[in-house]
Amino acid sequence: MRSSPKVIEKLLTKGWIYLKNPDGTDVVYYSWALGYMSALNSMSLEGFFDLNAETTDDGKRFLREYCSAHPLANYMDGVFELMKSLPIVKRKE
Numbered sequence: 001m002r003s004s005p006k007v008i009e010k011l012l013t014k015g016w017i018y019l020k021n022p023d024g025t026d027v028v029y030y031s032w033a034l035g036y037m038s039a040l041n042s043m044s045l046e047g048f049f050d051l052n053a054e055t056t057d058d059g060k061r062f063l064r065e066y067c068s069a070h071p072l073a074n075y076m077d078g079v080f081e082l083m084k085s086l087p088i089v090k091r092k093e
Contacts, residue, residue, distance in 0.1 A: 026060050033063065033079045040083070049086040 034051065041048035054062075059082060066078035 026064070029075060030056065030060050030063065033059070033075075033082070036076075036079060037083055045091070047088045047090045049083050050089050051086065053086050 037049060037051055041051070062082050062085065063075070063078045066081055067073070067075065070077065
């Protein structure tokens with residue numbers, strides 16, 4: 001099975017950016033992920049994902065492993081999977 005040129009270009013572009021500066025890429029992407037998850041938490045009336053349930057390093061590792069296992073997926077897909085792995089805390093009335 002041959003990959004289309006667009007798929008190859010997408011993989012090479014994302015991979016090159018990461019390989020050129022993995023630490024900086026992790027910081028930028030994970031900062032975005034935390035902001036996105038925080039925004040979703042703020043909109044939930046009943047409960048929220050406990051973003052403090054794991055360390056920053058654990059969260060970054062989760063997303064790196066997800067992206068390695070799913071190279072054609074969007075980063076946001078990995079963020080959703082990370083959220084689903086976190087405990088949910090019910091809001092106090």
